[in-house]
Amino acid sequence: MAAAEAIDILVVEDDLDTRESLRLILEMEGFACEEAAGGQVALEAARKHAPRIVLLDVMMPGCDGLEVMRQLRAQPWASGTQVWCLTGRVDPAVRDAATSLGCDQFFLKPMQPDELVTRIRKAIRPSEWRPFHE
Numbered sequence: 001m002a003a004a005e006a007i008d009i010l011v012v013e014d015d016l017d018t019r020e021s022l023r024l025i026l027e028m029e030g031f032a033c034e035e036a037a038g039g040q041v042a043l044e045a046a047r048k049h050a051p052r053i054v055l056l057d058v059m060m061p062g063c064d065g066l067e068v069m070r071q072l073r074a075q076p077w078a079s080g081t082q083v084w085c086l087t088g089r090v091d092p093a094v095r096d097a098a099t100s101l102g103c104d105q106f107f108l109k110p111m112q113p114d115e116l117v118t119r120i121r122k123a124i125r126p127s128e129w130r131p132f133h134e
Contacts, residue, residue, distance in 0.1 A: 084105040
């Protein structure tokens with residue numbers, strides 16, 4: 001199934017302030033973004049928008065980030081999507097679980113926005129980068 005509207009980044013975070021802040025920072029840097037407040041909504045948004053990167057909170061109620069990643073990695077339509085995990089827990093077991101599921105990058109919250117933007121720019125090759133224009 002083709003994506004209705006390809007985006008650069010899907011921000012998946014249950015905390016509204018964190019989610020909106022990340023989206024605003026990334027949009028100000030020219031990235032096309034969508035938001036999802038939980039796991040099932042994230043899976044639907046990923047299928048619809050075919051993001052290049054999913055910024056995925058690990059600790060969420062219901063369908064947590066690890067389960068979202070497990071389901072994403074099982075989908076052929078998500079084979080080109082990078083999954084970057086975000087967590088406030090300094091727990092090697094969480095990091096190991098995320099890595100074993102195919103986490104591409106791992107961030108501890110709170111993260112530095114400049115570092116995040118720099119890593120995203122490096123991950124999305126400039127020749128393929130599609131800035132968001134209204």
